[in-house]
Amino acid sequence: MNEVWQATVTQWQAQSILEVLAVVLAIAYVWLATEESIWCWPAALVSTCLFTYIFWDVSLVFQVLLNVYYAVMAIVGWLTWRRASTENTLRVSTMPLQYHLIYIFSGIAISALIYQFAAHWLSYEQLLLDASITVFSLLTTVLTVRKKRASWMYWTIINIATIYLVLSTDLYLTAILMVIYVVIAIKGYWQWSLSMQAAESAGDSAY
Template sequence: MMFDIWQQIVTAWQAQSTLEVVAVLAAIMYLILAIKENIWCWLFAFISTSLYIYLFHSVSLLSESLLNVYYLLMAVYGWYQWRHGKDQQNRQITSWSVKKHISLIIPTALAVPLLGYAASQYGASMPYLDAFTTCFAVLATVMVAHKVLENWHYWLVINIISVYLFASKSLFLTAAMFALYVVLTVVGYFNWRRHYAAQLA
């Protein structure tokens, strides 16, 4: 039994493309550096998203591919914000009110079926689930660029869903990365919350 499980793991690993391996490693570096509030996280985001644009398109996850085009642009924007933003290079962590979150969640949720339907017309796989992670990742990425504490809450939900989404498309290494992301998201939240509390003090 254990041998069979190990063989499945080895087979899944061998099936991964070199591009996916590099994309995963760069994405993990991005998140680790983001947790540390290190500006170089955006460089690794740029590398990872460049590769994932192609990878997701190749397995018909069209919304995810489009999302990574957005990530690519946001990597440049995020770097600029952290380096030249109005609150200086090391921008302080902020927190949004519940009212502001609701005002952004509602239009984001309404965009999900629209994007899902549009993607389905182009033969996208799992279009509505794909659209859900895409739409809310757009919002969460803006929050990271502006160092909003609650971005980690959004990423926790997105990452959990993404594990299933990518595993179902046999992107096992990427699915494993998102499983790791779930853990790192919790770590990131508590790290940023500690820094936020120190700022208030």
């Protein structure tokens, strides 16, 4: 345990201002998203650009690609939420069971295909886990943009898996960030549940 703590402190001391900024903005993004604030997306855009460099430096190929995708989706999220705020058309909602099944089985199938394809060129130990986290993160980001409450449930699972992944590469600070993500994701599920209930109550009172 002392070795892990010392390694974490050493990493913190070695962090550049850009890396510290990436962590701060990443936390800001998730927190603002739980509050349904459109400003979560600019924070996400800058953070993911910085994390692209960080993961490239430790050769987590799929995490690099994932963060490039996150950057694109941050722009999509901003445009979607801004349009919805003007037209009042996008609210927190649930997903039918069949959509959950499609999400899960599609994620598993795509992860397996990507792993089989990538294994011809890449050969690091956590390749399958890295690919799976990437695929499910891609799918879950779409759910977040569409304000599906279940996205927070899936983010909780994804972040727990990511903790194991980054610990395998000794990225202790990033692991701490993922722990914070788990806590905020749980808050997000609760917060969006309240938002959904408030919207339903407002709808009922209109009649």
